[in-house]
Amino acid sequence: xxxxxxxxxxxxxxxxxxxxxxxxxxxxxxxxxxxxxxxxxxxxxxxxxxxxxxxxxxxxxxxxxxxxxxxxxxxxxxxxxxxxxxxxxxxxxxxxxxxxxxxx
Amino acid sequence: xxxxxxxxxxxxxxxxxxxxxxxxxxxxxxxxxxxxxxxxxxxxxxxxxxxxxxxxxxxxxxxxxxxxxxxxxxxxxxxxxxxxxxxxxxxxxxxxxxxxxxxxxxxxxxxxxxxxxxxxxxxxxxxxxxxxxxxxxxxxxxxxxxxxxxxxxxxxxxxxxxxxxxxxxx
Amino acid sequence: xxxxxxxxxxxxxxxxxxxxxxxxxxxxxxxxxxxxxxxxxxxxxxxxxxxxxxxxxxxxxxxxxxxxxxxxxxxxxxxxxxxxxxxxxxxxxxxxxxxxxxxxxxxxxxxxxxxxxxxxxxxxxxxxxxxxxxxxxxxxxxxxxxxxxxxxxxxxxxxxxxxxxxxxxxxxxxxxxxxxxxxxxxxxxxxxxxxxxxxxxxxxxxxxxxxxxxxxxxxxxxxxxxxxxxxxxxxxxxxxxxxxxxxxxxxxxxxxxxxxxxxxxxxxxxxxxxxxxxxxxxxxxxxxxxxxxxxxxxxxxxxxxxxxxxxxxxxxxxxxxxxxxxxxxxxxxxxxxxxxxxxxxxxxxxxxxxxxxxxxxxxxxxxxxxxxxxxxxxxxxxxxxxxxxxxxxxxxxxxxxxxxxxxxxxxxxxxxxxxxxxxxxxxxxxxxxxxxxxxxxxxxxxxxxxxxxxxxxxxxxxxxxxxxxxxxxxxxxxxxxxxxxxxxxxxxxxxxxxxxxxxxxxxxxxxxxxxxxxxxxxxxxxxxxxxxxxxxxxxxxxxxxxxxxxxxxxxxxxxxxxxxxxxxxxxxxxxxxxxxxxxxxxxxxxxxxxxxxxxxxxxxxxxxxxxxxxxxxxxxxxxxxxxxxxxxxxxxxxxxxxxx
Numbered sequence: 001x002x003x004x005x006x007x008x009x010x011x012x013x014x015x016x017x018x019x020x021x022x023x024x025x026x027x028x029x030x031x032x033x034x035x036x037x038x039x040x041x042x043x044x045x046x047x048x049x050x051x052x053x054x055x056x057x058x059x060x061x062x063x064x065x066x067x068x069x070x071x072x073x074x075x076x077x078x079x080x081x082x083x084x085x086x087x088x089x090x091x092x093x094x095x096x097x098x099x100x101x102x103x104x
Numbered sequence: 105x106x107x108x109x110x111x112x113x114x115x116x117x118x119x120x121x122x123x124x125x126x127x128x129x130x131x132x133x134x135x136x137x138x139x140x141x142x143x144x145x146x147x148x149x150x151x152x153x154x155x156x157x158x159x160x161x162x163x164x165x166x167x168x169x170x171x172x173x174x175x176x177x178x179x180x181x182x183x184x185x186x187x188x189x190x191x192x193x194x195x196x197x198x199x200x201x202x203x204x205x206x207x208x209x210x211x212x213x214x215x216x217x218x219x220x221x222x223x224x225x226x227x228x229x230x231x232x233x234x235x236x237x238x239x240x241x242x243x244x245x246x247x248x249x250x251x252x253x254x255x256x257x258x259x260x261x262x263x264x265x266x267x268x269x270x271x272x273x274x
Numbered sequence: 275x276x277x278x279x280x281x282x283x284x285x286x287x288x289x290x291x292x293x294x295x296x297x298x299x300x301x302x303x304x305x306x307x308x309x310x311x312x313x314x315x316x317x318x319x320x321x322x323x324x325x326x327x328x329x330x331x332x333x334x335x336x337x338x339x340x341x342x343x344x345x346x347x348x349x350x351x352x353x354x355x356x357x358x359x360x361x362x363x364x365x366x367x368x369x370x371x372x373x374x375x376x377x378x379x380x381x382x383x384x385x386x387x388x389x390x391x392x393x394x395x396x397x398x399x400x401x402x403x404x405x406x407x408x409x410x411x412x413x414x415x416x417x418x419x420x421x422x423x424x425x426x427x428x429x430x431x432x433x434x435x436x437x438x439x440x441x442x443x444x445x446x447x448x449x450x451x452x453x454x455x456x457x458x459x460x461x462x463x464x465x466x467x468x469x470x471x472x473x474x475x476x477x478x479x480x481x482x483x484x485x486x487x488x489x490x491x492x493x494x495x496x497x498x499x500x501x502x503x504x505x506x507x508x509x510x511x512x513x514x515x516x517x518x519x520x521x522x523x524x525x526x527x528x529x530x531x532x533x534x535x536x537x538x539x540x541x542x543x544x545x546x547x548x549x550x551x552x553x554x555x556x557x558x559x560x561x562x563x564x565x566x567x568x569x570x571x572x573x574x575x576x577x578x579x580x581x582x583x584x585x586x587x588x589x590x591x592x593x594x595x596x597x598x599x600x601x602x603x604x605x606x607x608x609x610x611x612x613x614x615x616x617x618x619x620x621x622x623x624x625x626x627x628x629x630x631x632x633x634x635x636x637x638x639x640x641x642x643x644x645x646x647x648x649x650x651x652x653x654x655x656x657x658x659x660x661x662x663x664x665x666x667x668x669x670x671x672x673x674x675x676x677x678x679x680x681x682x683x684x685x686x687x688x689x690x691x692x693x694x695x696x697x698x699x700x701x702x703x704x705x706x707x708x709x710x711x712x713x714x715x716x717x718x719x720x721x722x723x724x725x726x727x728x729x730x731x732x733x734x735x736x737x738x739x740x741x742x743x744x745x746x747x748x749x750x751x752x753x754x755x756x757x758x759x760x761x762x763x764x765x766x767x768x769x770x771x772x773x774x775x776x777x778x779x780x781x782x783x784x785x786x787x788x789x790x791x792x793x794x795x796x797x798x799x800x801x802x803x804x805x806x807x808x809x810x811x812x813x814x815x816x817x818x819x820x821x822x823x824x825x826x827x828x829x830x831x832x833x834x835x836x837x838x839x840x841x842x843x844x845x846x847x848x849x850x851x852x853x854x855x856x857x858x859x860x861x862x863x864x865x866x867x868x869x870x871x872x873x874x875x876x877x878x879x880x881x882x883x884x885x886x887x888x889x890x891x892x893x894x895x896x897x898x899x900x901x902x903x904x905x906x907x908x909x910x911x912x913x914x915x916x917x918x
Contacts, residue, residue: 004112006219012116012149014210016123018203021903023127025199025896029188031178032132035139038170039123042146045158053153055219057226060237064246066158067238070165071253075260077170081177082264088181089270095189100893198900206907213914 009050016043030084030094034077041073112152119145130187132178140171157231278329279346281322282364285374286417288319289410296403305398306389312402313385316409320378330371331779340784343367343483348419357478363419365482368780369563369636373416376643377553379767381409384548387651387760391544391658401441405548408434412553416560421470422480424561428466428521431557432459435549439541451537458534462524469517476500476511482564490571497572512576515569519562519580526558527610528617529587533842535610539602539663543654546602551609551650552643559616559639566632566782570625578712581621585715588614590839592725596732597836600663601653604733605646608689611722612642618719619704622711629782630789631711634703637776637789641696644767645688649730651761652682655754656737665733669741669817677758679738681765686734688768690727691803693796699772702796703789723799727806735814 016039023036045066052062088094122142129135143166150159227233241247292315296308303311335341348363385405392401411430418424433456440452474480477488477496488496489511501509508516522528527535538550549555562569562580569577588611595607616635623631655678660667672679688695691702701723708716778786813820825832834840890901 004109007214008116010214011211012119014207014214015120017210018207019120019123019127021206022199022203025202025900026127026196027188029132029182031174031181032135032188035126035135035174038139038166038174039126039142042143042166045162046146046149049150049153049155049158052229053155055221057221058224060227060229060234063155063158063229063234064238064249067161067234068249068253070161071257074165074169075257077173078264079260079267081173082268084177085180085268094181096895100895195896199896202900202903202907206903209907209911216918 003054006050006054009046009054013043013046013050016040016046028095028097030080030087030096030099033096034080034084038073038077041069045069108152112149115145115148115152118142119149132182132188133175136171136175136178139174140167143167143171155229157229157234276334278326278334278366279364281326281329282346282366282374282417285319285322285326285378286364286410286413288315288322289406289413291315293403293406293410296399296406300399300403303399308399308402309385309389309392312406313382313389315406316378316382316385319409319413320382323374323378326366327371327375330366331368335366335368335371339786341368341779341781341786342784345419346417351423358474358480360422360480361420362423364417365419366417368784369560370416372636372640372780373560374413376640377409377412377416380552380643380647380764381405381412381548383647383651383760383764384544386756387547387654388542388544390754390757391654392542397441401438401542404434404437404441405545408438408549408554412557415557419482420480421473421482421485424482424564425463425466425470428525428557429463431525431554432456432463435459435538435554438545438549439538441541441545445540447537448540451534451540455534455538458531459524462531463521465517465524466521469514469519469521472510472514472517476514486565486567489568501572508575509573511568512573515565515573515576516579518565519558519576522558522561523583524558525561526555526613526617528558528583528614529590530841532587532591532610533845536603536606536838539600539606543602543650543657546606547647547650547654550606551646555609555613556616556639556643559613559620559635562617562620563632563636566620566623567625569620570623570629570632570782574624577621577623579621581618581712581715584614584617584619584621585718586614587611588618588722589718589725592722592729593835594838595729596725597832599665601656601665601668601733601737602650602663604729605649605653608649608726608730609646611726612638612646612689615701615704615719615722616642618715619707622708622715623782624711625782628710630703630777630787631707632782633777633780633787633789634700634707636780637703638697638700640774640776641688641700641768641771644764644771645685645695645697648681648685648761648764648768649689651757651764652678652685655757655761658754658757665736668737670739672738675738677761681761681768682734682738684765685768686730688772689730690807691723691799692727692807693800694772696768696770696772698796698800699789700776702799703776705799706789706795709795720799720802724802724806727803728810731807731810732814735810740814740817 020036020039020043023039024033027033027036048062048065048069050062052059056062084094087099091099093099119142122138122145125138126135126142129138143162147159147162147167150156150162237244238246238250292312296303296312300308329335330344331341335344344366346364346366348361348365351360351362353359385402388401388405392398395401408431411427411434415424415427415431418427436452436456439455440448442448443452470480473485473489477485477500479485479488488494489500491497497511500511500514503510505513520531524531535550535555539546541550569580591607591610591614595604595611598604598607616638619631619635619638621631623629623635655675656668656671657663659671659675662668684695688697691698705716705719705723708719775789777789781787813824837843890897
């Protein structure tokens with residue numbers, strides 16, 4: 001089977017990564033920022049899987065890392081949403097511009 | 105050009121499109137749905153790379169768990185159909201500039217780095233193999249991280265319940 | 275260690291034990307008990323001092339026909355190098371033993387007297403604690419083996435004096451007086467300290483007796499190099515001794531550092547009796563007496579200066595004393611004048627055969643302590659009865675205060691030099707020494723002793739006669755027996771202290787000398803004294819016009835003397851106008867603008883820079899991550915450029 005070159009996969013993942021970064025920077029809603037983070041994590045997962053597939057086919061480390069990242073992402077999302085709900089209860093908004101009291 | 109290659113490019117294009125729509129959409133519910141689609145496309149890419157187990161996890165956890173959770177939280181905190189507030193133009197400059205620079209930089213690295221394949225005898229990434237190595241406590245076994253991650257999950261479970269719990273009125 | 279040594283250690287330790295006890299447990303001890311406690315400990319000290327004095331003069335002190343020093347205790351406290359160390363210890367020699375007796379005797383009487391006098395005061399216990407502290411410091415001062423030990427106790431004496439003058443600390447004048455006393459004496463002590471440093475530099479020791487030995491032996495290398503270098507016509511040794519004398523002059527209120535003593539009368543009267551009449555103010559005389567061999571043998575020019583300053587101060591203070599109307603101030607100026615007598619007696623004295631001035635000075639110190647303490651305590655009794663310091667409010671008190679009246683009269687006779695009271699003998703000795711030493715000082719002393727008789731009897735007549743006796747004046751003395759006992763005991767001292775053959779005990783080189791006593795020589799001073807008394811009687815025996823007429827005829831001089839010759843004003847002018855404007859203000863300007871400006875500059879630079887970087891901590895998550903990403907990209911770029 002003719003394979004897609006590795007560089008193309010990597011370009012895909014890094015484009016997705018920087019799309020996520022852009023979303024993280026430009027969004028003002030906390031939930032949308034959380035979605036951007038999910039994109040970023042996924043792009044990294046693609047990377048791990050691709051490296052495992054293309055460069056180290058005799059090992060399974062890439063798979064494991066993907067697995068753990070997915071697990072950690074699940075934990076992270078559940079915690080973040082708990083925080084967001086708490087914030088919403090207290091400030092009645094989840095706009096990042098209004099929740100900047102932790103400063104000088 | 106084989107069929108799988110074509111399918112890869114189609115999936116990659118869809119992934120990027122849905123990802124971009126997730127980021128650019130001004131309606132939050134739509135953004136969530138685009139995220140869901142993008143994640144499904146990534147699962148397709150995993151299948152193309154013959155990582156069936158990872159693809160299954162991707163569908164089960166991301167699509168079935170995380171995105172659903174996000175949608176729930178949208179329902180809890182947002183009025184449906186409302187447009188998100190516009191971006192701050194001052195921040196927008198850097199928000200565009202930095203990712204573009206980063207993308208340029210990493211592309212340059214990717215194209216200039218000679219990726220060399222190592223190893224000769226490939227292992228089939230089947231559930232059988234993955235499970236054996238994951239729960240192995242010999243060398244290269246992953247049982248310790250596995251346990252650590254399960255504790256992490258428990259902790260985050262308890263933690264998010266406590267954080268989101270309604271405080272008693274004082 | 276003999277029982278005498280042990281006693282001498284106890285003499286010094288008992289007052290400090292009493293001080294610590296009273297000040298630590300002051301709140302829990304009843305005032306009446308604390309007074310008795312303080313008095314008892316001092317009484318024990320007095321008995322021990324008498325025992326030590328007996329032992330020293332009649333038992334172990336005399337060796338080979340001379341009184342020699344006896345070190346009862348000495349230990350090294352602070353060592354600088356092989357030769358130079360600060361020792362603490364107790365030395366017994368004629369003058370220190372004599373001072374031990376004087377201090378403990380007067381202090382005991384004052385303690386006893388204060389039980390009544392200070393009765394009902396708010397900080398009664400603290401008063402006794404301060405008195406004990408003072409007594410301890412003074413005893414430590416006189417038994418010092420080391421010039422630095424003396425300096426330490428010297429300052430302690432200053433501190434306790436400060437505390438006691440400012441005892442009525444709610445009274446602004448008392449606070450001002452305490453500050454004035456402290457600052458003036460402290461200023462003088464600066465001279466003392468420099469003098470100590472010069473002496474120790476020259477003689478390479480701080481020990482009194484090594485110092486004296488090294489600076490008096492004719493072939494000593496220390497003396498040769500020290501006396502060899504000179505400045506402004508005086509040798510370095512003379513300068514060092516004069517600086518030491520400056521400290522003594524500050525404590526002993528010699529002109530022009532006398533200004534604090536009259537103001538110090540703001541303290542309670544018993545304190546004035548103890549500190550500002552009998553003990554602390556003679557510390558300067560004692561200091562000169564302690565270093566007398568160096569003065570007399572190696573630096574007679576310094577000693578002459580001491581003599582002239584003493585002579586001038588005696589006359590100066592006596593003139594002022596004639597015009598004051600506050601009875602305690604009269605006594606204060608009288609004290610200055612009498613101490614100046616002691617000072618010029620030292621000044622006119624020589625060494626060896628001609629050292630009768632030294633003995634006379636110490637003799638006068640001894641007798642003066644008794645009669646001046648008596649005068650102050652008597653004045654205290656008067657003030658206690660009429661609640662005023664002013665002569666205007668007194669007069670005709672002889673029936674109301676009979677015991678005070680008699681004892682006060684005895685003390686006045688003693689200070690006026692009427693035979694056979696104590697002051698007569700010591701003053702005759704001083705005048706005789708002056709007659710042989712320096713005729714100018716002799717005539718000044720003669721005139722001053724006449725003035726002394728006049729102003730003391732002016733005081734006496736104004737208090738007890740002058741106005742007719744008031745019929746309704748009841749006897750004030752019935753219920754004040756501790757006061758009366760103290761007065762009577764001191765009166766015994768004032769009458770009989772002069773009969774002691776003092777020259778047998780105290781002399782400059784330890785060998786007993788016979789104080790000269792010529793009947794013919796005594797005639798002139800005694801007659802002058804009696805003339806002074808008669809003049810006082812004529813002017814103040816009964817109320818008449820004469821004093822007013824006299825003051826009117828010499829109004830300029832009178833006013834000048836009444837205003838203490840404007841010395842205070844001169845000081846104020848020098849300090850306020852000259853020092854403040856020429857030194858203080860520029861220094862303050864420099865401090866405020868340059869020194870503070872630098873500090874404030876640093877502070878404002880810090881503030882400005884922090885203000886400019888503060889927005890980084892905006893609390894905006896996205897800014898933080900932008901910085902983070904930028905940093906990561908930068909580092910990654912650097913690494914890639916470096917290693918690819």
